[in-house]
Amino acid sequence: MLMEAKGITKTFNKVKIINSFDFTISRGEIISLVGESGTGKTTFMRLLNELEKVDAGTISITGDFLCRMTEKKTVHYSSAKERNQYSNKIGMVFQDYQLFPNLTVLQNCVEAPIQKKIMTVKEAKIKAGKLLKQMNLLEKKESYPKTLSGGQQQRVAIARAMMLSPEILCFDEPTSALDRQSSNGVGKMIQDIAATGTGILIVTHDIEFADEFSSRSISSDTFI
Numbered sequence: 001m002l003m004e005a006k007g008i009t010k011t012f013n014k015v016k017i018i019n020s021f022d023f024t025i026s027r028g029e030i031i032s033l034v035g036e037s038g039t040g041k042t043t044f045m046r047l048l049n050e051l052e053k054v055d056a057g058t059i060s061i062t063g064d065f066l067c068r069m070t071e072k073k074t075v076h077y078s079s080a081k082e083r084n085q086y087s088n089k090i091g092m093v094f095q096d097y098q099l100f101p102n103l104t105v106l107q108n109c110v111e112a113p114i115q116k117k118i119m120t121v122k123e124a125k126i127k128a129g130k131l132l133k134q135m136n137l138l139e140k141k142e143s144y145p146k147t148l149s150g151g152q153q154q155r156v157a158i159a160r161a162m163m164l165s166p167e168i169l170c171f172d173e174p175t176s177a178l179d180r181q182s183s184n185g186v187g188k189m190i191q192d193i194a195a196t197g198t199g200i201l202i203v204t205h206d207i208e209f210a211d212e213f214s215s216r217s218i219s220s221d222t223f224i
């Protein structure tokens with residue numbers, strides 16, 4: 001098991017969005033999370049990426065805990081060190097990519113690993129070069145995001161999320177801005193990433209895409 005989440009509960013303004021939800025991802029598994037608008041799919045992904053905090057629940061990736069329940073049934077977030085180890089094992093590709101507009105493609109990729117002192121500048125550039133080559137973007141490495149097409153920006157976001165070789169990679173609506181042919185390209189790319197053992201979580205409205213490219217689909221109806 002790569003990721004285990006148990007008893008995940010989240011309330012916004014007294015409205016329970018997610019109620020004691022259990023979730024696991026195994027090595028190489030591609031899970032699609034589907035469901036109606038407003039049912040908490042993005043929220044769930046943000047909880048796993050520590051962009052929101054759970055009200056209750058335990059979340060871990062291969063032995064590193066983001067948070068866990070105490071004996072008093074309250075949630076305890078791990079030390080900064082353990083959360084940092086956890087966060088290095090998970091990456092997220094946002095629906096709107098969220099690239100840094102003032103940094104080149106290469107700089108977008110190397111920024112976090114260098115800032116976090118996980119890689120030297122040289123190591124980061126070598127890794128980014130490999131990933132950008134894999135994403136067919138090497139010739140764009142000195143370009144700024146706004147000069148790229150939507151699909152190219154998305155591939156930069158994927159390369160950036162893969163810099164730390166995360167165990168789990170999350171995609172929020174990866175095909176919402178793409179035509180069917182490009183969607184299939186992204187689906188195949190995701191399958192290639194999963195084939196290396198990475199666990200994938202995809203939030204999508206695109207049922208056809210979910211059926212074709214995932215190993216398992218879950219519905220956000222089961223959040224409540």
Ligand SMILES: Nc1ncnc2c1ncn2[C@@H]1O[C@H](COP(=O)(O)OP(=O)(O)OP(=O)(O)O)[C@@H](O)[C@H]1O
Nearest residue numbers: 012013017035036037038039040041042043044220
């Ligand atoms: N930071 C927040 N503060 C208050 N309410 C929020 C916050 N984030 C999300 N919500 C609410 O939580 C609910 C779930 O939102 P979420 O974005 O997770 O849904 P979703 O399933 O991703 O929807 P969509 O398919 O439209 O993207 C919505 O009612 C939303 O208004």
Ligand SMILES: [Mg+2]
Nearest residue numbers: 041042043203
């Ligand atoms: Mg959403």
